Amino acid sequence: MDAKILNYRIIIQPEKYEDGSVVYAANCPTLEVVDYGDSIEEVLASIKNGIELAIESLAKKGKEIPIDDTNDQIITTAKVSFPSGFSGQFAV
Numbered sequence: 670m671d672a673k674i675l676n677y678r679i680i681i682q683p684e685k686y687e688d689g690s691v692v693y694a695a696n697c698p699t700l701e702v703v704d705y706g707d708s709i710e711e712v713l714a715s716i717k718n719g720i721e722l723a724i725e726s727l728a729k730k731g732k733e734i735p736i737d738d739t740n741d742q743i744i745t746t747a748k749v750s751f752p753s754g755f756s757g758q759f760a761v
Contacts, residue, residue, distance in 0.1 A: 676739040677720055699737050
């Protein structure tokens with residue numbers, strides 16, 4: 670059986686705890702799969718397993734399997750200026 674390669678967007682963010690330790694949170698929004706790991710490599714391997722399990726579960730239930738069309742997506746960030754005359758607290 671030939672395998673079909675599916676592409677999914679994964680967002681990885683570090684989460685810092687009060688004791689200074691860091692874990693990495695990975696999120697695949699299309700399949701609503703979330704996982705954590707002590708390193709980027711660990712969380713990537715773990716979320717790939719979670720994605721495969723989610724796909725298998727959907728297939729077994731006969732449900733449609735959503736995929737990302739990553740060829741047409743543009744993922745970027747934007748840096749914006751915060752006026753110095755305003756005060757406010759920023760959540761980090």
